[in-house]
Amino acid sequence: MLTRRTTLLLGAASLIALVAPRRAWAQDTTGFIVNLGNQLAAIVNSGGGYDDKKRRLAPLIEEAVDVDGIAQFCLGIYWRRATPAQQTEFRRLFHAVLLNNIGGKLGQFQGVTFRPTTTSQREGDSVVGTVIQRPNQQPNNVQWVVSTASDRPKIVDVQAEGVSLRLTQRNDYSAFLTRNNNNVDALLSAMRQQAGA
Amino acid sequence: MRLRHVLLLAALSLSACGGRPAAGGADDLAQADQVNDPLEGTNRFLYRVNDGLDTYVLRPVAVGYRNVVPGAVRRPIRNVLNNLSSPVVFANDVLQGKPRRAGDTMMRFLINSTAGGAGLFDVATDWGYPRHGTDLGVTLALWGVGDGPFLFLPVLGPSNVRDAGGFAGDTAFNPLTYATFGGSTAVNVGRFVIGAIDARERLIEPIDDVKRTALDPYATFRSAYGQNRRSTIEDTRNDRRATVPAWFNR
Numbered sequence: 001m002l003t004r005r006t007t008l009l010l011g012a013a014s015l016i017a018l019v020a021p022r023r024a025w026a027q028d029t030t031g032f033i034v035n036l037g038n039q040l041a042a043i044v045n046s047g048g049g050y051d052d053k054k055r056r057l058a059p060l061i062e063e064a065v066d067v068d069g070i071a072q073f074c075l076g077i078y079w080r081r082a083t084p085a086q087q088t089e090f091r092r093l094f095h096a097v098l099l100n101n102i103g104g105k106l107g108q109f110q111g112v113t114f115r116p117t118t119t120s121q122r123e124g125d126s127v128v129g130t131v132i133q134r135p136n137q138q139p140n141n142v143q144w145v146v147s148t149a150s151d152r153p154k155i156v157d158v159q160a161e162g163v164s165l166r167l168t169q170r171n172d173y174s175a176f177l178t179r180n181n182n183n184v185d186a187l188l189s190a191m192r193q194q195a196g197a
Numbered sequence: 198m199r200l201r202h203v204l205l206l207a208a209l210s211l212s213a214c215g216g217r218p219a220a221g222g223a224d225d226l227a228q229a230d231q232v233n234d235p236l237e238g239t240n241r242f243l244y245r246v247n248d249g250l251d252t253y254v255l256r257p258v259a260v261g262y263r264n265v266v267p268g269a270v271r272r273p274i275r276n277v278l279n280n281l282s283s284p285v286v287f288a289n290d291v292l293q294g295k296p297r298r299a300g301d302t303m304m305r306f307l308i309n310s311t312a313g314g315a316g317l318f319d320v321a322t323d324w325g326y327p328r329h330g331t332d333l334g335v336t337l338a339l340w341g342v343g344d345g346p347f348l349f350l351p352v353l354g355p356s357n358v359r360d361a362g363g364f365a366g367d368t369a370f371n372p373l374t375y376a377t378f379g380g381s382t383a384v385n386v387g388r389f390v391i392g393a394i395d396a397r398e399r400l401i402e403p404i405d406d407v408k409r410t411a412l413d414p415y416a417t418f419r420s421a422y423g424q425n426r427r428s429t430i431e432d433t434r435n436d437r438r439a440t441v442p443a444w445f446n447r
Contacts, residue, residue, distance in 0.1 A: 101410045108402050136268030137399065162428020163421045171232070175416030190412050 029126040029146045030116050032153045036064050037114055037130075044109045054103040061102065066147060066154035067095050073156075074170045078177055082184045089188055096195035111135045114142075124149070125156060233346055233357075234419065240349040244415045247351045255352070256404075259397035271398070273317040278392050279328060280309050280316030285371050286329075292336045297438040301326045325444070331433060333370075334363030338430045347419055352393065355422035 043056050061067065071094035072079050075087075082090065117129040128144040145157035158165045173187060180186040234240060262271070283306035290299035305321040305328060313320045322328060337359050338344075345358030353364065368374055378384045411417040 097410075101406075104409065105406065136271065161425055162432075163424045167424065168417055168420045171420035172411045172413050172417045176412040179413070187412070194410070194412075 029148065029153055030119050030128050032146065033128045033130065033144050034116060040109065044106055050103070053106055054099065057103055057106070058099055061099060064155055066156050067098060069156055070166050073166050074173055076170050076174055078174070078182070078184055086184050086188065093188060093191040093195050097191055100195060232419070233344060235346050236348065240347060241415055243351055244349045247349065247354070250351060255397050256401070259394055259401055262394050263398050263401065271395070274391065275395055276309070276313070276319045277316040278388070278395060280306065280313070281373060281388065285367050286331055288370060289331045289333055289336045293331070293339050293433060295433065295436060296440045298329060298436060300440065301329065332363050333366040334360035334426070335430055335433055337363055339434060344423070349415070355418050360426065
């Protein structure tokens, strides 16, 4: 009798030990994404012009997104083939291009609402599911892959309707490089044009 | 008809066995895995043809549609198109062995065709029967048919051998394809044209984004299409909801 009760207690305790921290990270990463969404909405709906909005967007992205990690992922096998100077330049341009790309989409975020659905874990990262609703459009499922490896959460990927943005970007770069004799400098000069620098 | 079906399936499964380019390291393999495009030269040519058609005809028409027809009218139009596709979706739900999804589709068709005013309003969603789309491409994938080589088709856009075959099969299966209204095909042509405009209208921003930001838009569309289809197929495979609806268990 006693042993059964002890076993039950132990079982309950270990269940709580398993569940409690999971709840905590789920709330943390979901809160992180919701908070980020609200900050984005504040910028989108503010009165300033495009340049002003982009200036305020930059620190938000640098804070919330693991841009360096994504950059390295996107260069794929070419990362190791690139010289250190090329790597540094690629990273610098990647930051600028990403900011331009997100900045260019700000207009589309007008009137957008989103709500978090489920949060799960996948290969060590947290995946926060959201449903994004644009006016007069069908809702879209967007998942935010958040790494909690460092002390603060960072977005490492965004997946819209199953399409991973970092994987798509990597395929774009690799297709470009394949058609340009695997020349990383050709990629850098194309990115320089995109960055407008 | 049955023979043709078997032949089509055989061709599809053969094409699914197409080889992959040789690769070096694990990373190479991962990247090569994303691309099965032996017809790349032809596909890129068709992409350029479609891009011209899209720039000068399809996109302007879609933008005009959005600007002229208010959202309150576009939405019922989309609902009617969705409702008309229900029989094909239902058949595929059944072929996929997904009774709950088939039930959802049937209830949606019954509810929206009546209470929804001939499909104009999607009341079924609020009544607990949410919409899902599916097609023969997904069905074939669940039966184990591989993607086959990537295809870029004018107007229809990115596809692959399996999904293009699926599209043909769905069209052939749809009773509306053979319906004539007073001997005229105008209704069917209209359904296809409005469907295409509606689909293009929904994609105005995503396609603009890719063309604006990608260094190789063709490769980007190819990648995004493959990922989206794989995700759709896996979501369908993993939908194992019980056949008994939630209200029955209360």
